[in-house]
Amino acid sequence: MKVNRTQFALDRTRQVAPQILEILRSRILSMDLTPTTVLSRIALQSEFNVSQTPVRDALIRLEEEGLVEVYPQYATVVAKIDIDHAAQAHFLRLSIELEAVRRLTLESPAETAQVLERILRQQEAVASPDQFDQFDSFDRDFHRALFERSGILGLWATVRRLSVHLDRLRRLNLPMPGKLETVLADHRAIVEAVRSGEPERAVAAMRKHLSGTLSIIDFICEQYPDFVQR
Template identity: 55%
Template sequence: MKNHAHSSTVTRLDRSRHAAPQVFERLREMILSLELTPGTVLSRTELANRYGLSQTPVRDALMKLGEEGLVDIYPQHATVVSQINVTSALQAHFLRRSIELEVVRTLAEQRNAALIAQLRETIARQTELLDLKNYEQFSLLDQAFHRQMYEAAGVPQLWDLVRRLSGHIDRLRRLHLPVEGKTMAVVRDHAEIIDAIEHGDVEAAQAALRKHLSGTLNQIDQIRTSHPNFLADG
């Protein structure tokens, strides 16, 4: 265990919504972006003070993060941001690849011009970020690209399922994103997927998707070398 997450500033929540889901969403985002790195101790008292809450909604948020494997909860002791579990990452990848191969098949058979234009716009926005090294916004657009495909294929709830199970592989991808050439490869892969969908070429769309989703997993050894304390085999 290492540093605590400190903040003396009270973070305002939307009082029209329940507090626990908002705390969960904010902490999850901070963990996935690596603002809260593996090993960071999360104090229930400090979090309650930060969000201006009692400890009950904070406890509920931490328990939900624990269910996703993003924190380790030691009763009566501490809650710690978990290491990135490689086994969990591999299983999340398997699930996502299995679903998205069928998603791109469906889209290639449909060849929806409005969707293709929407996806190209997302790619264009990602391209604008390449020189800015704005990895956070780039990641959000990456998620938007894939979510748009799920929605167009008529399976938006499967996107929600994949997101819930992808915390470990999302953190691996976030570690990999700053590597030279990675963001450009993501944009290139997205363009190849859309080109194949536009041409109705199912095999090409699936091949481009397989290559796209495997990029980070092919670099696990290098990521482990660069961040030895962040990864666990599980």
């Protein structure tokens, strides 16, 4: 699928290649650019009103992240979702976030619950199909808060970088009936478990939440067979 867009205004006071990278990455993660979409370098140069160099640099970075595949002298296409990579990212997140929520429940239950509750209320306010981007943004804020309060915020960027395939799977899952409500219920259960000061309860709530997408991976693959790679 080829995507045609009007010219996009970049901030010319900053380097443009990183901006193009962030824009294209966001479009891929949000499924605005779906797997196998052809990315025309000429069209991108026209859209962003730039030379070929910043577009090339942005595409090289996306290839390194596993989000596009470059076929020299032929085409650049959005990569399919790699199920194996998604499973590995899920394992990493479980390892980190289960321990983080356990420690926070033991060490600062009231303060942590207050922070998470505030983000949850913001997420509840945008829980509608026409606000998926905002809903997803608050979802990331909810989990980022665990890293920050645990003193491991330096790991957040690494986890985000390694979770791109998992994030795209989640985005396919998000519009499914009842998914928004399930996410909110899971977050509410985590907040209440943390506030209770019961670490095992908090760990169980987080494990259930993080395993939601991979638990229905076969269904997602059946619904979007052209989008995934197993």
